[in-house]
Amino acid sequence: xxxxxxxxxxxxxxxxxxxxxxxxxxxxxxxxxxxxxxxxxxxxxxxxxxxxxxxxxxxxxxxxxxxxxxxxxxxxxxxxxxxxxxxxxxxxxxxxxxxxxxxxxxxxxxxxxxxxxxxxxxxxxxxxxxxxxxxxxxxxxxxxxxxxxxxxxxxxxxxxxxxxxxxxxxxxxxxxxxxxxxxxxxxxxxxxxxxxxxxxxxxxxxxxxxxxxxxxxxxxxxxxxxxxxxxxxxxxxxxxxxxxxxxxxxxxxxxxxxxxxxxxxxxxxxxxxxxxxxxxxxxxxxxxxxxxxxxxxxxxxxxxxxxxxxxxxxxxxxxxxxxxxxxxxxxxxxxxxxxxxxxxxxxxxxxxxxxxxxxxxxxxxxxxxxxxxxxxxxxxxxxxxxxxxxxxxxxxxxxxxxxxxxxxxxxxxxxxxxxxxxxxxxxxxxxxxxxxxxxxxxxxxxxxxxxxxxxxxxxxxxxxxxxxxxxxxxxxxxxxxxxxxxxxxxxxxxxxxxxxxxxxxxxxxxxx
Ligand code: HXC
Numbered sequence: 001x002x003x004x005x006x007x008x009x010x011x012x013x014x015x016x017x018x019x020x021x022x023x024x025x026x027x028x029x030x031x032x033x034x035x036x037x038x039x040x041x042x043x044x045x046x047x048x049x050x051x052x053x054x055x056x057x058x059x060x061x062x063x064x065x066x067x068x069x070x071x072x073x074x075x076x077x078x079x080x081x082x083x084x085x086x087x088x089x090x091x092x093x094x095x096x097x098x099x100x101x102x103x104x105x106x107x108x109x110x111x112x113x114x115x116x117x118x119x120x121x122x123x124x125x126x127x128x129x130x131x132x133x134x135x136x137x138x139x140x141x142x143x144x145x146x147x148x149x150x151x152x153x154x155x156x157x158x159x160x161x162x163x164x165x166x167x168x169x170x171x172x173x174x175x176x177x178x179x180x181x182x183x184x185x186x187x188x189x190x191x192x193x194x195x196x197x198x199x200x201x202x203x204x205x206x207x208x209x210x211x212x213x214x215x216x217x218x219x220x221x222x223x224x225x226x227x228x229x230x231x232x233x234x235x236x237x238x239x240x241x242x243x244x245x246x247x248x249x250x251x252x253x254x255x256x257x258x259x260x261x262x263x264x265x266x267x268x269x270x271x272x273x274x275x276x277x278x279x280x281x282x283x284x285x286x287x288x289x290x291x292x293x294x295x296x297x298x299x300x301x302x303x304x305x306x307x308x309x310x311x312x313x314x315x316x317x318x319x320x321x322x323x324x325x326x327x328x329x330x331x332x333x334x335x336x337x338x339x340x341x342x343x344x345x346x347x348x349x350x351x352x353x354x355x356x357x358x359x360x361x362x363x364x365x366x367x368x369x370x371x372x373x374x375x376x377x378x379x380x381x382x383x384x385x386x387x388x389x390x391x392x393x394x395x396x397x398x399x400x401x402x403x404x405x406x407x408x409x410x411x412x413x414x415x416x417x418x419x420x421x422x423x424x425x426x427x428x429x430x431x432x433x434x435x436x437x438x439x440x441x442x443x444x445x446x447x448x449x450x451x452x453x454x455x456x457x458x459x460x461x462x463x464x465x466x467x468x469x470x471x472x473x474x475x476x477x478x479x480x481x482x483x484x485x486x487x488x489x490x491x492x493x494x495x496x497x498x499x500x501x502x503x504x505x506x507x508x509x510x511x512x
Pocket of ligand 1: 097099101130131132133134135136168170171172
């Protein structure tokens, strides 16, 4: 072979890898409103930064005529590139090749990337669009999945792992995304389930569509499996870039700091009168968040799920923070199973990746009822308590109004080692609300409605304020709402060199 022929051979092989499943299948993918694997990688990364690995890898299966059917790359595009100039690893399943199904060699490509991402301390992003286990390969494919899951677990808490679902993701395949830190889904074409509609119909006689069972809306609003929903492939990938701008590349790095153009001493008169006089009237906690963060910009996580709890990322003075907040606008901001678990996982993410946690509290307590008790609110509520107590990152808490009972303790109280605890003058910190408390304390002693009202008022005057807690040092300060931004930034600056280590142990035993 001449040198020229060798170069030609090289070109042909590269072209074959790029065309992958062929023009017809690419057209089908586009017709469905989906990008191809390669287009997705390019849309995700900074222009011109993608470096592909294992482009010529092929499967080693010989059964079912597969030895006659080999496509370079074997249905997955892997490599590295940059997002906002920072190194990331990325793999994208190519639905045009055997439906993006996972072969043994396909898994090996992902695992190679997982190991590199760990060694280099860089995030790994998986773009999923796959018919699941490569049926022709049997247990080899299952082994591949298992090995990916194992490396997902090893990487957990070391590097950020992000899953983007842009097509089918079914069967056991869902468990790699499930272990990763964040799951993004595109609104129209993505779905995740352990068993599909046909199996469900056969076993339980339920009839359900793929969309209802495991579409983006289902997992973002109902199951809480997913964290973000994009309108299209492109939109979803842009959200991934945005998320990365808030988080560090690994557990030994600090989150990126951005130049802050928003006045760090900015006061907000709007906040002074946001909280209604009537303690039973709702208000929107997001307004407090938006009024205080840099450029009024809040990147909310799981905005459609357990909406009595708000979680998400923002910046104060250019520094990334994780925000956890009760939402009085929904279920009065009560703590229940879903909101506890939602916040607990977020707190643990922030703690693993050195992101300070700001907690805004307005919580009337835990949601009463058999549904909650039978569902295990005891152990689920304990998750949030555990997560806050375990977290060693800077923890700043602002009580805006109610902080009652166990929920007061759980929501990053001083007793769970929060660093700075602040409250507005409108705060009410007590074992329970004045009505319930008066009914119990004065049980049998109250004869008239007038006496009852007096008892309630008495309890309210004694405890439904922040001053008892401040006298005991459980609050570091009481602040006017308009100074919230300044106070948070001041506290973050004071806490930036915080050193706190957990006692040595293999690992704790969070009540899962
Ligand atoms: C091999 C597969 C495949 C698979 C799809 N293909 N899934 N090849 N293994 N798992 C191939 C098809 O043969 C077809 O090849 C091409 O991909 C596109 O598939 P279509 O069916 O034409 O596409 P579409 O109509 O869009 O349907 C997509 C689909 C369907 C819903 C995903 O293909 C499907 O149901 N596939 C099987 C899913 C499944 O049961 N997987 C195993 C699950 S168990 P051609 O050559 O015609 O283009 C599992 C266990 C994992 O995954 C456990 C991990 C622990």
